[in-house]
Amino acid sequence: MANKSNSSSLVIKGGHLIDPAAGIDAPMDVLLKDGRVAEIAPPNQIRGGADQKFDARGLIVAPGFIDLHVHLREPGQTYKETIATGTAAAAAGGFTSVCCMPNTAPVVDSPEWVTWIQQPEREAAVNVFPIAAATQGSKGTALTDYRGLQRAGAVAVTDDGKPILDDDTMREVLGLASQINLPVIQHAENTRITENCPMNEGPTSFRLGLRGMKTVAESAIVERDVQLAQQFAGARLHVAHLSTADALKAVRRGKRHRVRVTCEVTPHHFALTDADVGDYDTNFKMNPPLRSAADREAILVALADGTVDAIATDHAPHAIHEKIMEFERAMFGITGLETAVGLAITRLHREQKIPLARIVELFTAGPARVVDLRGRGTLVRGSYADVTVFDPKKRWTFEAAKSRSKSRNTPFDGWQLTGKVVATVVGGKIVYRSE
Amino acid sequence: MNKVTRGSLLGIEHLQAAEILGLLKLARRMNPRKPRPLLRGKRVLLLFYEPSTRTRSSFEVAAKSMGAMTTLVLSSGSSIEKGESLLDTAYTLRAVGADVIVIRHPHAGAPLLMAQHLDIPVVNAGDGMHEHPSQALLDAYTILRHKKTLKGLRVAIVGDIYHSRVARSGIHLLSKFGAHITLCGPPEFVPETAATLQPGLHISRTAEEALHGADVIMVLRVQKERLAGMKIKLQDYIARYQMTMARLKLAKRDALVMHPGPIIRGLELTWEVADCPQSAIVEEVANGVPVRMAILAEALGKAR
Numbered sequence: 001m002a003n004k005s006n007s008s009s010l011v012i013k014g015g016h017l018i019d020p021a022a023g024i025d026a027p028m029d030v031l032l033k034d035g036r037v038a039e040i041a042p043p044n045q046i047r048g049g050a051d052q053k054f055d056a057r058g059l060i061v062a063p064g065f066i067d068l069h070v071h072l073r074e075p076g077q078t079y080k081e082t083i084a085t086g087t088a089a090a091a092a093g094g095f096t097s098v099c100c101m102p103n104t105a106p107v108v109d110s111p112e113w114v115t116w117i118q119q120p121e122r123e124a125a126v127n128v129f130p131i132a133a134a135t136q137g138s139k140g141t142a143l144t145d146y147r148g149l150q151r152a153g154a155v156a157v158t159d160d161g162k163p164i165l166d167d168d169t170m171r172e173v174l175g176l177a178s179q180i181n182l183p184v185i186q187h188a189e190n191t192r193i194t195e196n197c198p199m200n201e202g203p204t205s206f207r208l209g210l211r212g213m214k215t216v217a218e219s220a221i222v223e224r225d226v227q228l229a230q231q232f233a234g235a236r237l238h239v240a241h242l243s244t245a246d247a248l249k250a251v252r253r254g255k256r257h258r259v260r261v262t263c264e265v266t267p268h269h270f271a272l273t274d275a276d277v278g279d280y281d282t283n284f285k286m287n288p289p290l291r292s293a294a295d296r297e298a299i300l301v302a303l304a305d306g307t308v309d310a311i312a313t314d315h316a317p318h319a320i321h322e323k324i325m326e327f328e329r330a331m332f333g334i335t336g337l338e339t340a341v342g343l344a345i346t347r348l349h350r351e352q353k354i355p356l357a358r359i360v361e362l363f364t365a366g367p368a369r370v371v372d373l374r375g376r377g378t379l380v381r382g383s384y385a386d387v388t389v390f391d392p393k394k395r396w397t398f399e400a401a402k403s404r405s406k407s408r409n410t411p412f413d414g415w416q417l418t419g420k421v422v423a424t425v426v427g428g429k430i431v432y433r434s435e
Numbered sequence: 436m437n438k439v440t441r442g443s444l445l446g447i448e449h450l451q452a453a454e455i456l457g458l459l460k461l462a463r464r465m466n467p468r469k470p471r472p473l474l475r476g477k478r479v480l481l482l483f484y485e486p487s488t489r490t491r492s493s494f495e496v497a498a499k500s501m502g503a504m505t506t507l508v509l510s511s512g513s514s515i516e517k518g519e520s521l522l523d524t525a526y527t528l529r530a531v532g533a534d535v536i537v538i539r540h541p542h543a544g545a546p547l548l549m550a551q552h553l554d555i556p557v558v559n560a561g562d563g564m565h566e567h568p569s570q571a572l573l574d575a576y577t578i579l580r581h582k583k584t585l586k587g588l589r590v591a592i593v594g595d596i597y598h599s600r601v602a603r604s605g606i607h608l609l610s611k612f613g614a615h616i617t618l619c620g621p622p623e624f625v626p627e628t629a630a631t632l633q634p635g636l637h638i639s640r641t642a643e644e645a646l647h648g649a650d651v652i653m654v655l656r657v658q659k660e661r662l663a664g665m666k667i668k669l670q671d672y673i674a675r676y677q678m679t680m681a682r683l684k685l686a687k688r689d690a691l692v693m694h695p696g697p698i699i700r701g702l703e704l705t706w707e708v709a710d711c712p713q714s715a716i717v718e719e720v721a722n723g724v725p726v727r728m729a730i731l732a733e734a735l736g737k738a739r
Contacts, residue, residue, distance in 0.1 A: 328543065328563070
């Protein structure tokens, strides 16, 4: 972990605290001490001094934001990103904790690699929680050592990017994980019917002469997984980057039947549609692909009504030579850590009128619950001293060239956003402060 | 996105009607039999990542009949086989001295990508399932030699529209000039989304309905291998959609039968239809030369 115990203290004064897990939405000062929350109290009621003071007047103070889905590309793909650069981008984007995906080179399928990711030599700027592979090499056959992985610090298992299609394997994965209360994250895509499909099926794919991914490729897997999860008491299924209206229906059905199913949505899926691909802009190519306006509409409803548990970026950095090429050959994925908060406030709060408290929940208590990050996602006394301070009214322009990430593959370069992260505090230390 | 060099022809979709008319007018002044050395000293690079008979030879004849020098680069036997990227191939050809690159590529959008990164014009000779603009232009040129105007013409496009770049370019062009277009074929070849390509498109699942009263019939090639794994069997397709003399009678008496080639006699059309007096299939090929002369002259700024 990046936040080792330290003896300093920091008081964040004058801000408006939104802590949905604690039911707080009021002006509060926050005292952080020795890496923990020492006290929260109405303005000017915290007694005694602190080594450091942060003036949060006019700003929202929230529990540190958590991103359930990032690709930090280590081990092995350091030309795209490193744990150091990826977490620096996370800090700039207001995230104090990120969960990193195991589809690296090699695949993170052993306790040794899970440990390696968390070593101080990686120079992580924020907390990193590894997600381990569900099967060896993510090949979809032999399961990995779930107990060992969990003991080493893995918070979930997944074969992200290589969905588990085989029913028996998925049943085995859910069964084993349920014994130790480990969430299983599925990238829901029936890859048998999406081969050579670089984008969503619809008018834009037809116009561009590109093969389209059908929405059923996602929803059918979610439906099946929900059914399988229902068969094991205690099985926890988390649907990664959900993108279709039909998959949402399956999640709602599961939740109604008390299946422990959760889901996340990315900023690009609530902000964009497949029409935005324009004329083969590979910065709009990701998997799952941008969907129709109707799917986007369904996602907006689900973000507001509580069906969606978390906003996750699916931050997927790629080098220039992997993106500036024929659309069909370009890699799937875009960066997202530094634009998520601005997009959420601009699109969900200002345009869709979703309350700020709900948006904060989607970045804090929601994701913390999905992977059981105890003591995070809230600022009740005794919690970890992870805080995100943001200005919900600040207008700013995102410039990809100034990104902390090693990569520049974002569709949001030059976007005017409202809502900006002002400071990111991890373990009581300010790791990012906007200039 | 970078700007595309003037004179590039990447597709019909984004062209203005006036630009299309300009090219067609210019094509009418081009005569391959009476060469004019408009492009003397110019180097035309033909970069073909896919097989081609018609398009390649007619671009070559077009370039040479205007005095240009042509060089053909095929993906096999070139550094492309060694893994050179499209853009690096483009930069190489530019450095060799290409004044214009004519490219055919299996990936949709490849000519656009090239044009966005080069300072010379790029001409799309067919990209994946996307567009084949020179074919649409020569088809319009051919139609206008037989019909007064495109406006109000009833056009039936029959066959595998989903996989066809010719169909997409043709639909864009004819729609811009107010033709009434019916797309005809089974759902695998003519999905409902096909109707969203331009406003006012109709879809018909029966050849008889689509051909009724048609002024122009565009038949598309059907690749046998694409029928594999589909619900529709080859014999069913032939029974329901093949262009026969009997079906042709449903169209107007002076209806024009067109096909971008290569034709497969006995599959999408019968022997008799291919050679019937209304067939413009061979004429289309011939018209490809002046049309491509116009495209190259325009690309190189010698269109006056």
